[in-house]
Amino acid sequence: MSRCRTSVVGAGAMGCGIAHVFALHGHPVHLVDVSPTALERALLSIRRNLDRQGVAQPEDVLHRIVSFSDLHEAVARADLVIEAAPEDLALKQTVFTRLDAAAPPHAVLASNTSSISIASLASATARPERVIGMHFFNPVPVMKLVEVVRGPATSEATFEQVFRLARDLGKEPVEVRDAPGFVSNRVLMPMINEACRCVMEGVASPESVDKVMTLGMRHPMGPLALADFIGLDVCLSIMEVLYEGLDDDRYRPCALLREMVDAGRLGRKSGRGFYDYEAAS
Secondary structure (H helix, E strand, C coil): CCCCCEEEECCCHHHHHHHHHHHHCCCCEEEECCCHHHHHHHHHHHHHHHHHHCCCCHHHHHCCEEEECCHHHHHCCCCEEEECCCCCHHHHHHHHHHHHHHCCCCCEEEECCCCCCHHHHHCCCCCHHHEEEEEECCCCCCCCEEEEEECCCCCHHHHHHHHHHHHHCCCEEEEEECCCCCCHHHHHHHHHHHHHHHHHCCCCCHHHHHHHHHHHCCCCCCHHHHHHHHCHHHHHHHHHHHHHHHCCHHHCCCHHHHHHHHCCCCEHHHCECCCECCCCC
């Protein structure tokens, strides 16, 4: 496998995991974020995760990752840029416009978006044939799946390059057409939304809903515990994309989900969601 000079935009949980996986498989990685604190935290997290994996020479992997706060400098020589910014269409379009101006003409611009239209991101560039979705799953070093999302203008060469690269990273890529929520979140998020409704309507407690799905349906994690892990704000954002994009009341976000986000109960990252993580810590 030839080395792919990869830039990852965003040093949050997903960007951190993506940088980890690329560096582990021998690719030089430029990790860029406007926050120096986020970059420091990401590198510490990668080191801890490499230790958990039992990687024999973690320093060799870490040396392949260089952090940047300047986007232009980070992507100037990239073969592939993966955007891992928050799920906000306007923000992502701004990022893609900047990437299009700064990255070399041959570079592929990929988004790790979990729900936003690839066509809408490609429209912010002058290279729509080189724009594609590369949706990893959290935690990236562990989860095998990558949804490789074809935009309407994505070229066959771009698709084949990214699909083959995902497989070379030890992942299981799946071809997906550009549509709201793709496959994963179009199926998963309505289930989480319905679980929220069961709680809102007093059908069952969060614990009971999750127990039904883990013990009765053999899910490894209940939908409400999973929503807390993902972040209730992220779940709400994806449901809004589905509701707007598919224009169907089946995807209307549950009022309880919206109320919890408004109250700052976002799940694990805020210490409280459907479950209380502050009490457990």
